[in-house]
Each structure stands twice: as C-alpha cells, then as structure tokens.
Amino acid sequence: MASRSLLVLPDDSPAEILAAIEDARKSIRVKMFVFSDPRLLDAVIAAKKRGVAVRIMLNAGRRDGDDDNAESRKLLRSAGIDVADGNPDFALTHEKSMVVDDARAFVKSLNWSVENLEETRDYAIVTDHRSEVDEIVTCFEADWERTKFKGREDSTLIWCRGLGRERVAHFIDQAKHTLVVQNERYQDAVIIERLVRAQTRGVKVRVMARAPHTLKKDKLVEGVGGLRILQDVGVKVHKLKHLRLHGKLLLADEERAIVGSINLAPGSFDDRRELAIEVDDKKVIKRLVEVTEHDWKHSHALDLSDEGLLEDLAKRMSPEKAAATLVLDGMEKKKKKK
Numbered sequence: 001m002a003s004r005s006l007l008v009l010p011d012d013s014p015a016e017i018l019a020a021i022e023d024a025r026k027s028i029r030v031k032m033f034v035f036s037d038p039r040l041l042d043a044v045i046a047a048k049k050r051g052v053a054v055r056i057m058l059n060a061g062r063r064d065g066d067d068d069n070a071e072s073r074k075l076l077r078s079a080g081i082d083v084a085d086g087n088p089d090f091a092l093t094h095e096k097s098m099v100v101d102d103a104r105a106f107v108k109s110l111n112w113s114v115e116n117l118e119e120t121r122d123y124a125i126v127t128d129h130r131s132e133v134d135e136i137v138t139c140f141e142a143d144w145e146r147t148k149f150k151g152r153e154d155s156t157l158i159w160c161r162g163l164g165r166e167r168v169a170h171f172i173d174q175a176k177h178t179l180v181v182q183n184e185r186y187q188d189a190v191i192i193e194r195l196v197r198a199q200t201r202g203v204k205v206r207v208m209a210r211a212p213h214t215l216k217k218d219k220l221v222e223g224v225g226g227l228r229i230l231q232d233v234g235v236k237v238h239k240l241k242h243l244r245l246h247g248k249l250l251l252a253d254e255e256r257a258i259v260g261s262i263n264l265a266p267g268s269f270d271d272r273r274e275l276a277i278e279v280d281d282k283k284v285i286k287r288l289v290e291v292t293e294h295d296w297k298h299s300h301a302l303d304l305s306d307e308g309l310l311e312d313l314a315k316r317m318s319p320e321k322a323a324a325t326l327v328l329d330g331m332e333k334k335k336k337k338k
Contacts, residue, residue, distance in 0.1 A: 002129040006259075006284045008291050009110055009122040010243075016126070018043050020100050027053040029099045029140045031273075033092070033261070034059070034068040034111035041072060045079040057143060059093040060085035068113075087143040090161070091271040096261050097136055105133045107157075107260055107277045109247045120246035121182070121295065123259045125277050125284070132157060132277070143273065160274035164262055168250065169194045171278065175203050175252040180292045182208040182249040186226035187219060187265040196233050205235045206296060210245050212309060213316040219265070224326055228304050238299040248276065254289050256280045 007016055014037070021028060021043040028047055035041070035058055048054045056076060061067040076083050086093025096108040110122035127133065135157055142149035151159040158167045165188065172179065172194040179198055186192060186209060199205045207230055215223040231237050239245075250258040260276020262268050279285070303312070306328040313322035322328065 004127045004281045007124040014117045024100045026101045031057045036113045040112045055082045090273040094272045095275040105136045120244045122247045158276040165269040179205045180251040185263040185265040187222045191264045207237045
C-alpha cells in the first residue's frame with residue numbers, strides 16, 4: 001500500500017536519507033541546490049562503486065557568482081558519477097529531491113549540507129506513491145535533457161515555474177480555522193494578500209520567519225514590508241529562539257500541509273525550479289502539528305517597530321543606513337531622547 005512519511009531536521013538526523021542511498025540497487029537521481037555534506041557524498045560514491053546508476057543535478061551557481069557546489073562537482077565526477085548543472089531555463093535550480101530505484105522519492109526543504117542536516121529546522125516528505133515518483137522522475141529527465149516539463153494539474157506535487165503561486169494561494173484561501181506558516185521569506189504580494197485575507201476572515205494565522213538582518217540587501221525592503229503588513233492586521237510573527245529556520249511549510253486546520261523548497265517570494269514562483277508537495281496523511285499531519293507547536297513555544301515575537309528593526313539590522317549595517325533603507329524614523333526618536 002502506497003504511503004508517505006515525514007522527516008524533521010535536525011531531530012531525525014540524515015539516517016533515513018543515508019539508508020535509502022545504501023539500499024539503492026538500480027538508480028539514484030538527485031536534484032539539489034547545495035550538496036556538500038561529506039556523509040552523503042561518500043554514500044552516493046559508494047552506491048556508484050557497487051553498480052548503481054547515479055545521476056546528480058546541481059545548481060550551477062548563485063546570482064552573485066558563488067558556486068557552492070564546485071568542490072562537490074569535482075569530487076563526484078572524479079568518482080565517475082554523471083553530474084549536470086540545473087536546467088539553464090531557470091535562474092536557479094532550488095529544488096531538493098531524490099528518487100531511488102524509480103520507487104521512492106524524497107521532497108525536501110533541506111539542502112544536503114551539514115548546516116541543514118544538523119542546525120536548521122527543515123522537513124522532507126518521503127513518498128512511494130507511483131504517480132508522485134513518476135512525475136518527479138519525468139521532471140528530472142526533462143531538466144537533464146533540457147526539454148520542457150509541465151506538471152499535472154491534478155497532482156499533489158507543486159512545481160515552479162508552473163502553478164506554484166496559484167496552488168499556494170488556493171491552499172491559504174481554503175483554510176477555515178488555523179494556518180501555520182514557516183518560511184524564510186514573505187515577499188510575494190499575492191501570497192501576503194491571501195494571508196491578510198485569511199486573518200481578516202477569522203483564521204488564526206501564525207507566521208514564523210527569520211530575523212530581518214538575515215535578508216539579502218536587495219530583498220530587505222519588500223521582506224520587512226511583508227512582515228509588517230502581516231503584523232499590522234493582527235498576524236502573530238515569531239522567530240525561533242535556538243534554531244535557525246530554513247524549512248518551507250504551510251499547515252492548515254491541522255488537516256493539510258505543503259512541504260518543499262518554495263520560498264514565498266516572486267523569484268521562487270517565477271524564475272526558479274522548485275518543488276513542493278501537498279499532503280493530508282494523518283500521521284504526517286499529526287507530527288507537523290506537534291513540531292510546529294513545539295517551535296511556537298520556543299520562539300518569540302519579532303519586534304518590527306522602527307526601533308526594533310534598527311536594533312536588529314545593526315547586526316549587519318549602520319543604524320543610519322538601516323533607517324535610510326527602510327525609511328524609518330527610529331533614528332529621530334533616539335536623537336530626541338538624547
């Protein structure tokens with residue numbers, strides 16, 4: 001009987017991912033934004049040595065020119081593994097997936113890096129549903145061959161580019177009682193609008209985000225603006241206390257969830273190869289409820305006042321520059337107090 005299960009990082013460790021690679025008998029397909037963890041590198045190289053057909057697709061580089069995968073690419077190729085860059089039709093390949101023996105697929109928010117395996121809140125859905133596995137394989141082959149791919153409209157899988165924005169917006173619109181969102185970025189105007197509408201129609205919306213100073217310089221204004229809009233309409237916006245948030249999760253009414261690689265930002269929806277999955281499996285949902293409740297209890301409200309933003313952004317830039325960038329009046333208030 002087909003099933004889905006959930007991995008929660010760092011709680012679960014990479015043990016199940018490593019076991020799946022070690023159990024592979026025929027083929028392994030990996031598509032990854034960052035692949036640098038030594039344990040996983042050793043595992044796929046060992047699989048290749050015992051005769052498994054291993055193919056790995058890595059993001060070619062970031063917009064600033066940095067290539068997180070340069071050393072891993074050399075190592076994998078020296079072991080005889082077929083390695084390709086992500087499809088150049090996309091600005092970035094941000095999808096994080098693995099298919100083993102055409103029978104089992106992992107849809108993840110986490111990169112294969114030590115940081116995401118050990119230090120950040122991340123998630124993965126493991127599925128052996130035939131239609132889901134086949135669709136992920138079909139997309140992998142299309143990106144490998146640089147051909148077009150279009151996901152099924154009735155699929156549980158959510159692809160970008162494609163219907164990503166529409167699917168996420170529809171998911172939010174269907175929420176009736178509660179909505180928990182964990183994401184690094186809240187920058188897409190359509191998604192922010194849907195979250196506002198959910199809050200104003202009586203849905204209890206809880207948002208978890210990263211601190212503003214972690215946002216990239218060119219995304220700071222819209223990122224902070226999105227969070228402040230949500231807070232202004234009554235949405236509670238929190239930050240994890242002792243764990244960095246990297247997971248991308250939406251959980252509605254303790255009944256349905258979306259897990260995957262998609263940030264709530266225009267770039268993810270419009271320019272990147274992304275993958276997420278919508279699930280309603282009772283065991284998966286039960287654990288997501290438990291984890292998100294734990295995370296909420298171990299978080300604190302983000303101070304998005306002018307003064308709070310200035311204090312947070314001081315970790316990255318001068319107060320004057322922060323005030324000018326975000327048009328804050330906190331500096332004037334501080335001067336008056338003196």
